[in-house]
Amino acid sequence: MRSRGDCETIAMLELEDLGLMSFQLAEIEQEADDLVSAWLRAASEPGVRSPSGFFLAGVRSGAMPLGHGTAPSTEERRAQKVLRAERWVSQVGIFFDRPSEIEAELFDGPNSMLRDLRDDETLRKRMVKLWAQERPRGIEIEEQAEEHAARQREAYRLLKGGKK
Numbered sequence: 001m002r003s004r005g006d007c008e009t010i011a012m013l014e015l016e017d018l019g020l021m022s023f024q025l026a027e028i029e030q031e032a033d034d035l036v037s038a039w040l041r042a043a044s045e046p047g048v049r050s051p052s053g054f055f056l057a058g059v060r061s062g063a064m065p066l067g068h069g070t071a072p073s074t075e076e077r078r079a080q081k082v083l084r085a086e087r088w089v090s091q092v093g094i095f096f097d098r099p100s101e102i103e104a105e106l107f108d109g110p111n112s113m114l115r116d117l118r119d120d121e122t123l124r125k126r127m128v129k130l131w132a133q134e135r136p137r138g139i140e141i142e143e144q145a146e147e148h149a150a151r152q153r154e155a156y157r158l159l160k161g162g163k164k
Helices: 022-029 033-044 051-061 074-091 099-108 121-159
Strands: none
Touching: 022 051, 033 051, 074 099, 074 121, 099 121
């Protein structure tokens, strides 16, 4: 086990060292500086096999690395849950068709992200509003996927000699 003094001799990675793509760097720039710094320190530790992946997963979690600072307060834990739920809505929830599905997924299931906040009507409305703002992007992605699949089917049909 290393002493605290040994940690200071470890070369800390910089964002440039991770080889992140431009869209990943843009994503990281939106995060809190203390969160990014904490995950850079954690990714710099010996034994981390994939510092870039470890760093990105950590930052995207919205939580500080284990052993970093003090235990989060109730308000901080709530804020982290809400942040994770917002990310889920903008990344996954955009493919749900109805607001009731979003509410059920976030608040009502036994493993829902916001189960312990299910009685917070303001938060429910906020999540549905976010979904409504983000849903057009999901529809556009779905339409693009359908167009791509139609082109693939047509190409396959032509390869088979034009038979249906």
